[in-house]
Amino acid sequence: MAALIIVSFLGILGIYWIASGPSRRHKRHQTLAQGVFPASWRAILKKQVAHYPLLPDHLQQELRRKILIFLGEKQFIGCNGFQITDEVRVTIAAQACLLLLNRDSDFYPGLRQILVYPNAFYVNRSERDAAGVVWERHALLSGESWSQGQVLLSWHDIIEDCQHPFDGFNVIIHEFAHQLDQEDGHADGAPPLPSSERYQSWSSIMQREYDLLCRKADAGLPSLFDYYGATAPAEFFAVVSETFFTRPGPFAAHHPELYAEFTRFYRLDPAQWR
Template sequence: MLLVGGFKYVGGRTGAKLALDVVTGELGVLADAIVEQSLCFTGRKQTGLLEAGRQRLALATLAHHHARPGFREEALVHEQREELAFGLVHAHHSAVLLTWWRRWRRKRLLQSGKLDDAAFVAAVEGVRAARALDAASRRRLRELVIVFLAEKEITGMGGFSVDDRVCYLIAVQACLLVLELGIECYDGWTSVYVYPGSFREADGEAEGGVFAGVAMQGGAVALSWTDAVDGAADGRDGFNPVLHEFAHKLDMADGAANGVPPLPDDMDPAEWGREFADAFAELGKDVDDGRRTRIDPYGATNPAEFFAVLSETFFEKPQAVRKEMPAVHELLVRYYRQDPMA
């Protein structure tokens, strides 16, 4: 389940982008031209910083516009272009500094090596896909868990008490997804909320349903502990709310939950879009026709849910994905840099 939080989409663009467009069409084009070629590190756009910078620049530009009503429009646009360019350069340097600081901090965390080894091993043994990792992969997973637990706040909700077992079981599964992608995929948000069982989301967009997990655009992940335990315990049923919701966070990393996460540089977005669209349409047809499928029918809800469902299925019963959707299975192997069937 995914929610859009912090802003609402309007025609596929964020409020910050719309604010820039309000100033002048020319400024909006300039912003996009500069932004699309900046703030790229390790092949992934730092979208959170980008959107925050856009919003601050938009507000400053609008305030500047109203403070100088007597200026000729041409002069004002010229000044705004200079301010915008300066602001974007400043945002770029801030992003560079933040990236450097994160890498330095993470290096320090790994040097400290603070981890409850017994809790880590117990969590790994409780997750089938993690249990199958070789020694080198387990060492990488351990490092990712150290950073994850240092940077994320795992909080109990509804009277639920969080202990080491809770933290490590969530962290191991979340980090399994990014074992070969890097923990920076989870930058830009902090909180994980854990309920004792399935919970009701009060947000109107969720239509008051009861959920095992929710991922919010630009915000927290919420999980049901009983469902998280059940999902980890049976590693072959294709149901795992932790993998599902954290796959949503990967998808959201570029600012849009659309089933297309930021792809590594050696992958073709057009190929991804084509193969996933065909497979999504086929699953939808099977569900509409009442045919049984090895893939959870919930994946036919929308492209974002399709990616999340396929991700949890890929790690729990990869043979089902390869059987039903061989081209998509190959893309997931290339994206996650892992092959659970190997």
């Protein structure tokens, strides 16, 4: 009888622990956000993150708070001899948190670690061709998002992006857009949205624009979006997210309906920042 009571108590305690998870997470985030943001970190933001001085004051403040939370929760690991410094951590966290501004967020809940390489890195890939034959190959990458809880990044490519912040490319934004897409368990170009009506609008406009990019890629026609976005809907979402933050003016001018979908999703209008 005593054993049964103990088991029942532990079961109730476990249920309570699971149910109280969001509340505990919220309190932890509040505590982290109230920490001190060092002056040296602000200097890193001004040096490395071109978006930061363009943000309205309230978004600058929010970005600093989100950086504190992000850095308090995520582990950074240097690979191939790369040394993790405050410059590395703040530069990556700031651009990852751009995607979270104006949003209630669990701060990439599936993400545990950011692995940083000094340069582009090789990963093993298995691919099945039309005949069903599986081929193994080495792929040279500047970044990759894994559903197992890691994002892999090349510091060399990050620095290139920081030096050319409005050229349409940003590996950090690309890979963390994948993390948002994966929050519902699938990397399919349809991140979690608040309602079925939003999914209908999102699906219709994204499919039309994805098909257009595929046609342009096949024909070699100019496109605001990198052709890599034509390889899969998930890549299209990540590529368009890069363009949203790094070339918002041309994006809004040439693809107004798609831009409107992304302003609703990210709850931001970067075209107004410049």
